[in-house]
Structures are given as structure tokens and as C-alpha cells.
Amino acid sequence: MKKEVFAIRLARITFVCILVLSFLALTACSPVKPEGQLTLQRGTFTFAMSGLYKPFNYHETEKGSRLTGFDVDIGKALAKEMGLRPNPVAVPWETIIAGLQMRKYDAIIGSMGITNKRKKAVNFTDPYYRSGAQIFVAKENLSIRSADDLKGKTIGVVKATTFKDVALEYSSDIVEYTSDITALQDLPTGRVDAVITDRAVGLYAMSKMNFLIKDIDTPLTEDEMGIAIHKGDRELRQKLNQALEQIIKDGTYEKISYRYFNRNILRTTTDENNKE
Structure with missing residues (x-):
């Protein structure tokens, strides 16, 4: 009788051990997405927008053949500065943050205002333009x-x-x-x-x-637009801020801004008035 009880207990312990080892093996083999995996490993910078916000991001023809606009051009300039291939994609605005959290793309360059509420879900780069x-x-x-x-x-x-x-x-x-x-x-x-x-x-x-x-008159509000990235992508945030700083410094940013607005939209109204 004691031998039977001992055998049953041993069988149970063995079964539990097998389950634990199986779990550990699966966990070790499961793909874990490190910081900036999409960008750093594939060499492509994928950034999202609605594609419905002219002149910032929109489809060039009614057939929707190609995304274009200020956001697209800024994204391409940043990708070039980082040595990456640009890949702009259009997604529904109402699900755009969820898609970033699921790492369907590296960033959102879609004229997204920096707000405290959004900061709880994503991280932002330095502002890449100001409006209101x-x-x-x-x-x-x-x-x-x-x-x-x-x-x-x-x-x-x-x-x-x-x-x-x-x-x-x-x-x-x-x-x-x-x-x-x-x-x-x-x-x-x-x-x-x-x-x-x-x-x-x-x-x-x-x-x-x-x-x-x-x-x-002057704008009723003043909003800062930032590039949204995944909460965990600290390295990508740093690279984007460095790239943004460089395209501002070398005149690329201003060239793009004047192409669409005949002025530098990174500056505030106060900056423009002081310049004048």
C-alpha cells in the first residue's frame, strides 16, 4: 500500500516537473521584441499616419497610389539621416496608438499633439512642429x-x-x-x-x-506635435531626436516646411514676430 502511494506521489511530482520545464522552454524560445527591433534589425523605418490630413499626410491621387505630405517628407528625411529605408503607412486614426503598442510600426508621424493623456500610452520625441x-x-x-x-x-x-x-x-x-x-x-x-x-x-x-x-490675430491655442514611439524604445527616441536636430540644423527641415507652408512651422508665432 505504501509503495502504491509513493508511486502515485512520484508520478505527480514528475508530471509537475515536466510542466515547469516545458513552460521554461517555451518562454526561452518565445520571441521577445527588444528595443527598436523593427527598425534596427530590418533596416526600415516604418511610420504611421491617417493619410487623410492634407497637407500633412494624404494620398497623392484619388486612387491612393502614394502617401505624400509634410509628415511623409519629414519621416523620409529622418530615415535618411538614420541610415534607414522609409516606409510610410496609412492606418485608421482611432486605432493608430494601439497599432504602435502592438509594434506594427516603429513610430507615428501623423501630426499627433503631445498631451498628458497620450504620454501615458506612448513616448514622444521633441516637437517637430507647432500649431494651434x-x-x-x-x-x-x-x-x-x-x-x-x-x-x-x-x-x-x-x-x-x-x-x-x-x-x-x-x-x-x-x-x-x-x-x-x-x-x-x-x-x-x-x-x-x-x-x-x-x-x-x-x-x-x-x-x-x-x-x-x-x-x-494669433492662434487661440498653441499645440506641439511630436513623433510617437513605443514606451520601451528609448534608443529609437534618442536617434530620432538626434536626426531631427540635424535636419533642422542643416536646413532640410526648413526646406520641407517652406514647400508646404511658405514659412517655418516649427517656430511659434512669437518667434515669427520677433524675427520680423
Whole structure:
């Protein structure tokens, strides 16, 4: 009887040992993604964006043949500086952070504002441009000269953006749009008195698309846009910051910025005024 009990116990111990050893073996063989694995091991810098935010990132043709825009050009310049091949990809904005956390790409270069909430999920590089909520009106409009003149006026904004919250501080008469371009196009028609949108988007429409609009006063807010990376990629963050510093120093950044906006969008409004 004692021998049978001993045999059963021995069998159980052996079984447990086998399970533990199997677990350890599987763990040791499981691929663990080290810092910057996608970039450093494959030689390709894959960066994500929505592809729906002209002029920052968008498809060059209606068929969506190629991603282009300010974000894309900055990403390519950074990749070149780091000795890597650029690979821009378009993904839905609502899942873009989740994709980064799952390491589907190395970084997000998609005009993402640096916020405390986002910092809990990702790390950011130094800002690669500065913008903010800007008031735009029709070029011939003389009744709106500052934010105080927005009271009671009809203001256009894009749906589900922070610009609506800003607009509601001045007026309850809000018209919502699906795109910034459509909203800005409505200014000369008189459907809306003003549009509040990203400063750089409006400046692009003025300088490159010849919209008959103008910006009013200084931005209502000032936001810094950063390149988002995985929380664990400290080495990649350092490399990106170094590359960003270099393309700013050698004039590459300013060349790209002037291509789209006829000005350096890394500078703040205060910087521009002091320069003038």
C-alpha cells in the first residue's frame, strides 16, 4: 500500500516537473521584441499616419497610389539621416496608438499633439512642429478682427475635433464639417462667418490652394506635435531626436516646411514676430 502511494506521489511530482520545464522552454524560445527591433534589425523605418490630413499626410491621387505630405517628407528625411529605408503607412486614426503598442510600426508621424493623456500610452520625441487653433475668415471680411468678435457668429469646425470645444467658448452657432477644406471653402460663400481649424492647414489653403481667406490675430491655442514611439524604445527616441536636430540644423527641415507652408512651422508665432 505504501509503495502504491509513493508511486502515485512520484508520478505527480514528475508530471509537475515536466510542466515547469516545458513552460521554461517555451518562454526561452518565445520571441521577445527588444528595443527598436523593427527598425534596427530590418533596416526600415516604418511610420504611421491617417493619410487623410492634407497637407500633412494624404494620398497623392484619388486612387491612393502614394502617401505624400509634410509628415511623409519629414519621416523620409529622418530615415535618411538614420541610415534607414522609409516606409510610410496609412492606418485608421482611432486605432493608430494601439497599432504602435502592438509594434506594427516603429513610430507615428501623423501630426499627433503631445498631451498628458497620450504620454501615458506612448513616448514622444521633441516637437517637430507647432500649431494651434486659428480663426480664419473670408478675405474681404472686416467685421471679425479678434476672438472677441466671434460672439454670436456662425463658426465652422470639423466634427469630433477639439476645435469645436474652442468654438463653443465664443458662440453656440456651430456648423460641423467632415473636412477642414470643405469648411474653409464655405467662408467666401457666407454660410459661416468664421472657421476655427489647425493653423497650418488654413495657411496651406491660403498659400497653395489660393483660398480667398485670411487668418485673424494669433492662434487661440498653441499645440506641439511630436513623433510617437513605443514606451520601451528609448534608443529609437534618442536617434530620432538626434536626426531631427540635424535636419533642422542643416536646413532640410526648413526646406520641407517652406514647400508646404511658405514659412517655418516649427517656430511659434512669437518667434515669427520677433524675427520680423
